[in-house]
Amino acid sequence: MHHSDTIAAIATPLGQGGIGIIRISGPDAAAILQRLFRSSSASFAGFRPRFMHHGRIADASGELLDDVLAVHMPGPRTFTGEDVVEIHCHGGPAIVSAVLEAVFACGGRAADAGEFTKRAFLNGRMDLTQAEAVAEMIAAPVKSGVRLAQAKLDGMLGRRIAELRGRLELVRMKLCVAVDFPEEDIECLSPEEFLDDIASVREALAELLRNYERARCWREGVLVVLAGQVNAGKSSLMNGLLGRTRAIVTDIPGTTRDFLEEQLSFEGLPVRLVDTAGLRETGDIVEQEGVRISRDLASQADLVLLVVDARTGVGHAEEELVASVGADRVMVVLNKTDLVETIPVVPQGCAYVAVSAKKGEGLDTLVGMARAHVLSRREGGEPESGDLVPNLRQSRALRDAQDELEHLQQDIRLQLPYDILGVRLEAACAILSEITGETTPDDILNKIFESFCIGK
Incomplete structure (x- = not known):
């Protein structure tokens, strides 16, 4: 199957960068490039297939837009199975957009989402599992x-x-x-x-x-929820695991009233880390909703990191959470252990790790234990190549x-x-x-x- 129209799109992420690539595919791809390209070589006699040519791109009015490298790849031995052109220009948003507009002015149309890969599938260059x-x-x-x-x-x-x-x-x-x-x-x-x-x-x-x-879990990631009472150090722990300040940390109880979510990796295991509102009885309607959401997220989590202030130990709210979630899905994080001499008792059946989130102590051990804890509840280890x-x-x-x-x-x-x-x-x-x-x-x-x- 071959299409009668020619599509074009920016193939690199939007934003500032060293290079921006405009990809063109279809029967008029080579003709569009010939109209826009001005070679820097006096001996230029046309595009050699699959060979980078240096020159400039000019719009329909003849205004020079950018210094570029351009390549023409004749079909059917291309990604889409059609004639394909790539223009490699500087990666500024204004430059890339101007070059793309010039391509549209010469007869190309804006590609739909995934249309290059869809054409590759329809033209027999790959099956649907490869396209996905x-x-x-x-x-x-x-x-x-x-x-x-x-x-x-x-x-x-x-x-x-x-x-x-x-x-x-x-x-x-x-x-x-x-x-x-x-x-x-x-x-x-x-x-x-x-x-x-x-x-x-x-x-x-x-x-x-x-x-x-x-x-x-390796493809979609696992949900790890930070739960615990107010001022136990959940937000400090989140910042420590991320290696940057993401959550506001103060001595005022109830600072975190909504949940914060970030993506990170536990030694190669993709993780959605969620910091939740502190567990406590409150008359504040907004905070009550935050506590309700905290419990709901904990019930969905692959692993709950129950953060406990080592100075006060495990209270009724923490024990209640363990009972509702299940000890096998909870790992107690005894925080602020640098301020105590003895480790408090944790709920029966719960794994635990001692840390000082503020000083960054014990975080590597926590990551390794959390990763092992999640994988122990799933069949098989890390996927292998093939x-x-x-x-x-x-x-x-x-x-x-x-x-x-x-x-x-x-x-x-x-x-x-x-x-x-x-x-x-x-x-x-x-x-x-x-x-x-x-x-x-x-x-x-x-x-x-x-x-x-x-x-x-």
């Missing part, structure tokens, strides 16, 4: 997420899904023979062989789903395919006719085809690519 991996690589918060996306970008997941679908298609072929030639005395597929074939595919799908659950991990859309489709195959096994045991069994089998194959994009409806495709950034 592009967005996942860009959005990956830590290195492990990049590795997971890279395996899919290389096509490994798409090939695995295609292989499993091929095994089901082979069973379908045998069913078709049995349906089309019922009078022949040929055993095309015994019930035992049929069940074994389906069971092996179901187990392969289950393994992919286990990978999804195991890697979810692991095949489906995303949310893909995992839902895999579950749907598994459900069809489970019902198919039940129907086989009930000795239903082959033509009825074929309906279940066909449905499972169709679901797997949706994962790789061979039969994915347009509305799903549009939803996928609309989540991409402009310029990719």
Whole structure:
């Protein structure tokens, strides 16, 4: 599939930078570049494919806009499968915008979100799992997420899904023979062989789903909530873990009345760290709402860091929180231990760590223990390069395919006719085809690519 129009967009982040890249794709990409480009070489005789040319960009009126490097990459051996042009100019917002406007004036149109990758998919340069991996690589918060996306970008997941679908298609072929030639005395597929074939595919799908659950925290991050009474040192701890001042710290109780959220990494594990309002009885309506939100966030957290002032120890509010959340999801952080001689008792079943948030003591130990505590409650360790991990859309489709195959096994045991069994089998194959994009409806495709950034 080739498009009749030519799209253009800024491919680098907006804002000041050393370089800004404008990407153009479509049948008029080379013509647009020729109209705008003024080579700095007297011997310039046209664009060599995939070769950087130095020169200047001028707008339609002839005004020189910037010193640039430009490259023309003829299709179909490009990212989109079409003729592609890139203009590398200086990265100031005004410069990049001016060059893009000049491209539009020459016939290009603004690309939609994800349209470059969508064209790559529609032109057969990648399957849908690879297209989704592009967005996942860009959005990956830590290195492990990049590795997971890279395996899919290389096509490994798409090939695995295609292989499993091929095994089901082979069973379908045998069913078709049995349906089309019922009078022949040929055993095309015994019930035992049929069940074994389906069971092996179901187990392969289950393994992919286990990978999804195991890697979810590495791809999406974990929610870690700082909870505790007022003035226990939650905000100081948040600032210490971030390495900068994010939360206001004062001696006035109830300074934090809403929650603050920041992204950081616990030794490679992506974390959403949330500082919440202090737990206490109050007549202040706003603070009451803050306390309610604190308890609600704690109930959702993968890990609650219950910050306790070591001078006062654990009180009724902390014990109540542990009881509601569960000791296995709570790690007590005994703060201000530099001011005491003995460590107070913590609730039974809770792990604990002693720190001084104000002095920065014990924070590395806290990070390591928190990371280990979260991972201990999840199956498997850190994902490795080459692991095949489906995303949310893909995992839902895999579950749907598994459900069809489970019902198919039940129907086989009930000795239903082959033509009825074929309906279940066909449905499972169709679901797997949706994962790789061979039969994915347009509305799903549009939803996928609309989540991409402009310029990719």
